[in-house]
Amino acid sequence: MISKVTAILFATAASAISLSPAHAQEAIKIGIDASYKPNAWVSPNGELTGFEVDLTKAVCAEIKENCEISNVPWDGIWTALDTSTIDMVGTTVTVSKTRLEKYDASRVIYKVGYAFLVPADADISGGIPSLKGKSIGTIVGTEPYYVYIKAMLGDDTDIRGYDSPDAAVLDLDAGRIAAFMNDGQQLQYQFISTGKYKLVEKPNFDSKFVGAGRAWFFRKGSKELVDKFNKGLDAVIASGKLDEIGMKYLNTKFTTP
Template sequence: MKMIKILSAAAVILTSASVLTVSNAYADEVVKVGIDAAYKPFAYVDTNGELAGLEVDLTKAVCAEAKLNCQITNVPWDGIWTALETGTIDMIGTTVTETGPRLEKYDATRIIYKVGYAYLVPESADISKGIEGLKGQSIGTIVGTQSYYDFIKATLGNDTQIQGYDSPDAAVLDLDAGRIAAFQNDNLQLQQQFVSTGKYKLVAEPSFDKRFVGEGRGWFFRKGSKELVAKIDKGLDTVIASGKLNELGQKYLKTNLTSQ
């Protein structure tokens, strides 16, 4: 298994060309939000060099409702927790699975939406044996996401060879080349970015086993951020009640997003 990379604060790459500020006249303090822009349509850098995507639009909407002055910066996933812990950012705006160990270490918002886990293969692949047919083969996933590793080992065996990647695009390049048998990720990402092209398919229905997917996904903060979390939660409540979350879900994923 590829070792999970641990980066120092100095190694965290902030893409200065991709910074958005959500200003508000009522907010004096800047809330620094880090989002990994390598996950289109959740977050990406558009042709103008600007941050875009569902998570970017949702963060902007929530910060406006919460009357917070939020500065959104592109922070790669493999350095995003270090950036949070060292104060480089105040909030991880990439939605993250809320698990017991994470909630013990960090503060988090309410559940924003739920996802399942699934395996992606080329459209031509034989999936007649389902997930069982992947056993004994090399599987790709996103490096640094422990719940993905746990899910793969639980469904395919502890001795499964797991290859970690920094982005879905990098993993699927190896999938196309035959260097891995399948790419494991969340179902929304896989369905929107890859299955929708007609070139790929899921091996089986997504799993919503709470041992791995947790209760759902939310935003994370350093311990001791309860006041900020309360403001963000209030903004989230308003945005979700207004139907804005489902509007973004339809825009970017062609599906409604539920936190229930």
């Protein structure tokens, strides 16, 4: 009888240890839009993979935090952050004044340029000005893209928003839009590399459009969490891990501010 009581007490104690804060660390919830290969996509076995996924995992490992990464579509990712469904937007997002007024941001991770994509047989002898008066596609809700298109082609430009690059390019192929505007890095990897498309001009890196670069975003008042992730990013960048992940998925090394 005594041995049975002892066994029960031991099992109860062991259970308490496993549920203590040290062993039951609350996960940091991170949302990544997995519709932008090679940045992030869902593999055939259902797992999230890609540049942004690996970078997030590398930083979480560096800061020794339990991170829960989930696929959150772009059109709902900010609502998920606002409602605390997630704690961080793990899709790297362009830093803009408007976003910084509403959210906290990590350090800038890397910079990209903006560009217009057209079919390989399109006449682009007139450069970007030749797109004036035509319908232009871009990613819905991405304010800096809309600002750039209007600055290049006029405030009255017919801008059509899409949930993903693939959806936009389907309309480009069908002739429903004249060009698709997005970041040059994404366009190069996903579309130019196929030989079916080309850029109207080289990507534009003017900071008045592309801003300081791309970062991760958090709810306002998340200074402690931001500082923690910045420390992890600094370590990952200094170790060369960012370049390693960049070469793996994008065949490029990043220049970071």
